[in-house]
Amino acid sequence: VRKPATIVDIAAKLGITPSAVSKALNGHPRISDETRNAVITVARELSYSPNSLASGLRRGKSGLIAILVPGIHYGFFSTAIKGAEEVLSRKGYNVIIAQSKDSADLERRQLDGFRRAKVEGIIASLAMETQDYRPYTSLAVDIPLVLFDRTISDEQISGVMVDDFAGAVKAVDHLVEMGYKRIGHLAGLPHVMPFGRRIDGYKYALAKHGLPFRNEYLRHCAPSKEEGIIATEKLLNLSEPPDAIFAHSDHLAFGAVSAIRNRGLSVPADIGIVGFSNEELSGDVTPSITTVDQFSETMGAAAAEIMIDQLHHRQLGKPYTPQKRLLSPKLIVRQSSLKDK
Amino acid sequence: VRKPATIVDIAAKLGITPSAVSKALNGHPRISDETRNAVITVARELSYSPNSLASGLRRGKSGLIAILVPGIHYGFFSTAIKGAEEVLSRKGYNVIIAQSKDSADLERRQLDGFRRAKVEGIIASLAMETQDYRPYTSLAVDIPLVLFDRTISDEQISGVMVDDFAGAVKAVDHLVEMGYKRIGHLAGLPHVMPFGRRIDGYKYALAKHGLPFRNEYLRHCAPSKEEGIIATEKLLNLSEPPDAIFAHSDHLAFGAVSAIRNRGLSVPADIGIVGFSNEELSGDVTPSITTVDQFSETMGAAAAEIMIDQLHHRQLGKPYTPQKRLLSPKLIVRQSSLKDK
DNA sequence: TTGAAAGCGCTAACAG
DNA sequence: CTGTTAGCGCTTTCAA
Numbered sequence: 196v197r198k199p200a201t202i203v204d205i206a207a208k209l210g211i212t213p214s215a216v217s218k219a220l221n222g223h224p225r226i227s228d229e230t231r232n233a234v235i236t237v238a239r240e241l242s243y244s245p246n247s248l249a250s251g252l253r254r255g256k257s258g259l260i261a262i263l264v265p266g267i268h269y270g271f272f273s274t275a276i277k278g279a280e281e282v283l284s285r286k287g288y289n290v291i292i293a294q295s296k297d298s299a300d301l302e303r304r305q306l307d308g309f310r311r312a313k314v315e316g317i318i319a320s321l322a323m324e325t326q327d328y329r330p331y332t333s334l335a336v337d338i339p340l341v342l343f344d345r346t347i348s349d350e351q352i353s354g355v356m357v358d359d360f361a362g363a364v365k366a367v368d369h370l371v372e373m374g375y376k377r378i379g380h381l382a383g384l385p386h387v388m389p390f391g392r393r394i395d396g397y398k399y400a401l402a403k404h405g406l407p408f409r410n411e412y413l414r415h416c417a418p419s420k421e422e423g424i425i426a427t428e429k430l431l432n433l434s435e436p437p438d439a440i441f442a443h444s445d446h447l448a449f450g451a452v453s454a455i456r457n458r459g460l461s462v463p464a465d466i467g468i469v470g471f472s473n474e475e476l477s478g479d480v481t482p483s484i485t486t487v488d489q490f491s492e493t494m495g496a497a498a499a500e501i502m503i504d505q506l507h508h509r510q511l512g513k514p515y516t517p518q519k520r521l522l523s524p525k526l527i528v529r530q531s532s533l534k535d536k
Numbered sequence: 537v538r539k540p541a542t543i544v545d546i547a548a549k550l551g552i553t554p555s556a557v558s559k560a561l562n563g564h565p566r567i568s569d570e571t572r573n574a575v576i577t578v579a580r581e582l583s584y585s586p587n588s589l590a591s592g593l594r595r596g597k598s599g600l601i602a603i604l605v606p607g608i609h610y611g612f613f614s615t616a617i618k619g620a621e622e623v624l625s626r627k628g629y630n631v632i633i634a635q636s637k638d639s640a641d642l643e644r645r646q647l648d649g650f651r652r653a654k655v656e657g658i659i660a661s662l663a664m665e666t667q668d669y670r671p672y673t674s675l676a677v678d679i680p681l682v683l684f685d686r687t688i689s690d691e692q693i694s695g696v697m698v699d700d701f702a703g704a705v706k707a708v709d710h711l712v713e714m715g716y717k718r719i720g721h722l723a724g725l726p727h728v729m730p731f732g733r734r735i736d737g738y739k740y741a742l743a744k745h746g747l748p749f750r751n752e753y754l755r756h757c758a759p760s761k762e763e764g765i766i767a768t769e770k771l772l773n774l775s776e777p778p779d780a781i782f783a784h785s786d787h788l789a790f791g792a793v794s795a796i797r798n799r800g801l802s803v804p805a806d807i808g809i810v811g812f813s814n815e816e817l818s819g820d821v822t823p824s825i826t827t828v829d830q831f832s833e834t835m836g837a838a839a840a841e842i843m844i845d846q847l848h849h850r851q852l853g854k855p856y857t858p859q860k861r862l863l864s865p866k867l868i869v870r871q872s873s874l875k876d877k
Numbered sequence: 878t879t880g881a882a883a884g885c886g887c888t889a890a891c892a893g
Numbered sequence: 894c895t896g897t898t899a900g901c902g903c904t905t906t907c908a909a
Contacts, residue, residue: 199678201902212880217904227878244651248598249902252589252885258653259632267621268833270816273614277635280608284634284646289653291600291632293625294618305625310585312599312630337540420820449820475611476815479761479790481822492609542886553896558888566894590886593901 200241208237220245251313260288260502261309263319265297265345270474271491272320275343278495279318286503288315295322303330314338316502318495321345323387323417339505339515343498344489346388353505353517355497359389362487362524363396364403366441366469369485369526371404373534375439375467379412379430381423381447393443393471412437416447423450431458438466439532445470445477448484452531468531482530490522497522541582549578561586592654601629601843602650604660606638606686611815612832613661616684619836620659627844629656636663644671655679657843659836662686664728664758680846680856684839685830687729694846694858696838700730703828703865704737705744707782707810710826710867712745714875716780716808720753720771722764722788734784734812753778757788764791772799779807780873786811786818789825793872809872823871831863838863 202216209216211230218226219234237243251257260283264272280290291314295302302322309317316339319331328347334340335352346354370378380397383390394413401408411433416422423442427450430437442448448470452462462468462482470477473488501518508515543557550557552571559567560575578584592598601624605613621631632655636643643663650658657680660672669688675681676693687695711719721738724731735754742749752774757763764783768791771778783789789811793803803809803823811818814829842859849856 197678203902213902214881214904215879217902218879221904225878230878244648246593246654246902247652248589248593248654249885250904252587252593252887252901253903253905255885257589266618267608268611268615268618270609270611274609276633277607277609280633280635284649287649289632289649290634291630292617292621293631294621307585308625308628308630311588313587313589337538449817453820474817476790476817476821479794480817480820544886554886555888555897556895558886559895562888568894571895587886590901591888593885593903594887594889596901 199246200238200243201246202243204241205234205237205243208241209233257313257315258287258289259291259312259314260499261291261293261312261314261317261319263293263295263302263305263309263317265295265320265322267292267294271344271472271489274491275320275495275498278492278497279499280495282496282499282503295325297323299324299327306330306334310334310338316340316506318343318498318502321347321387323384326386339502339509341498341502341505343494344389348388351517353501353519355494355501355520355522356389357489357494357522357524359392359524360396360399362471362489362526363393363441364400365524365526366471366485366487367397367400367404369528370439370441370467370469370532371400371406373439373463373467373532375532375534376406377409377412377435377437378406378439378441379414379437381426381440381442381444381451382413382415383418383443384415390443397441418444418446420446420450420453423447424454425450427451427454431455431460436466440466440468442468442470445472445474445484445486448477448486448531449480452480452482452484462531463534467534469526470531473527478527478529485529485532486527488525488527490524493522540587541579541584542587543584545582546575546578546584549582550574598654598656599628599630600632600653600655601840602653602655602658602660603631603633604636604643604646604650604658605633606636606661606663608633608635612685612813612830615832616661616836616839619833619838620840621836623837623840623844636666638664640665640668647671647675651675651679657681657847659684659839659843662688662728664725667727680843680850682839682843682846684835685730689729692858694842694860696835696842696861696863697730698830698835698863698865700733700865701737701740703812703830703867704734704782705741706865706867707812707826707828708738708741708745710869711780711782711808711810711873712741712747714780714804714808714873716873716875717747718750718753718776718778719747719780719782720755720778722767722781722783722785722792723754723756724759724784725756731784738782759785759787761787761791761794764788765795766791768792768795772796772801781807781809783809783811786813786815786825786827789818789827789872790821793821793823793825803872804875808875810867811872814868819868819870826870826873827868829866829868831865834863 293305470486634646811827
């Protein structure tokens, strides 16, 4: 295990000083082409690789950007990470990731880890459990922060989200158009912003169409198939069960389909279903699931772009006004809501 | 934007030296409890956060471990990353990730980025395109490396994989048991180790059951639904088409089902299907897909554990013998292969 | 155009 | 038990 070459080694070999080597390597203007080329040649010979811990320490820049998500394995988040990673690595940053597992405590610890690693910026989506936003607001004072999807409504923090309210309205509008009249909602925890917005949109759309909001048609659940099954069974047990369900995630929608079929009922003939998120396989199941696309990859990329912009301002010492980007969701109509009227 | 506190600030406030502070903070034995507690108190007051660039530079340890995968958004890889991240972050490492997008060139560049970041170890799965393994073999000389799933058969490099040969045999055995006789294979590129092994297992199992291997029953394709459709149509156009298909990915299996149904044929009555990987929704589609589970999360976790072990040896200056871990895949029988005999 | 010198924040001998 | 000193590899004035 030989020691990696440093700029001192290169300097020694050429009989010049490390500072000259540094300048040559960093495209500094005040250096002769001759020296520069010589340096580059020797650097290659010694297979020199810059030590970014050292340059980071010196310049106060680690070249690291962190991404924190509840869980890497969820289709939505992994796709968002993909979108962000591509933008960030193209700009020369290394991307560090961590998961909160929806725990406020773990989330804090991961943010601490980022702080120690001296990341230049943090892109994050809140843990479901998080209700105390101070770890984020205080973080944002020192480190550029961009939240996505599960954001907070703080003017000082940049955020990217989809218009969840509009998405929910589109979903309900569509169900009404298809002739469904008693529309239930498998909702998320209302304090999580996107979930709350979806609930608001659901209520708004019902009212718009002159449909009553019924408390027993609103069920809160975590976004898993299992919870979807349980919640749907509860709905089906009502004396007057819904004839359509708007689920706040596709996983819930899968559960709903499964519960409905277990009762010998059919989707979409008896009960219509619309999900949310457009998971990878939502179009491949039978019946295929009508859903609201959130453009997760675009969200990740947009968050990364805002981060780059913010970093750029900071570098120039310019003041930065936090950005809010709102993407327009898209309804994707598939079999699960296509009632034959 | 105030400057973050350093150990010098803490030392100044207490009238001691930075080195004493360092010892107190790192649980060094030669320090009085009194001083230690005082230091900890002041550290908290100043909301001190260690600078791991500085300590990393000094100690030659960055606290960073890198994971390189073809694409973060594939269910298999994101789950493996999740498994690895949990082990690594529990051990106090920060995890940096990058994707090769199956390009050998990008893969190289990402590895370079890791090298600059002075990561302590690299966990990777090869790009599909990669046939020249030198970037990895030469890397492994300097930096602990663990490959998973898409590995190379180099004794000097640790690896974690599933027994793809056995998995393929299980798949074919099962189809034969169900009464299928003309079994085709939607295969991957043979130079990618797991895909090659699956082809070998397929051939071996055919022979074991006294079934002929027919070249026209073997089709190479990338693991996507689209390619699955195309390849399956080719198979169906044969004068004597297969009555079962073993696909090397679930996505291909989805495509196969779709192509078969388009011909007015049924799965599993006319043609049986077995996939590979157990994607998240493979049990939820109709018909549900029989598949071979690879335990992706376990693979990621195992790779991380081997890495920790390897790092541990290195720290103690002990020689390390590269580990190979082979997980046993599990056949999950679902509707797509359940022929009514 | 190049060199000399200082220092980023921390740790590890070694001395006291 | 605590302090002194030196230096990890790099960048950045400032001077030559």
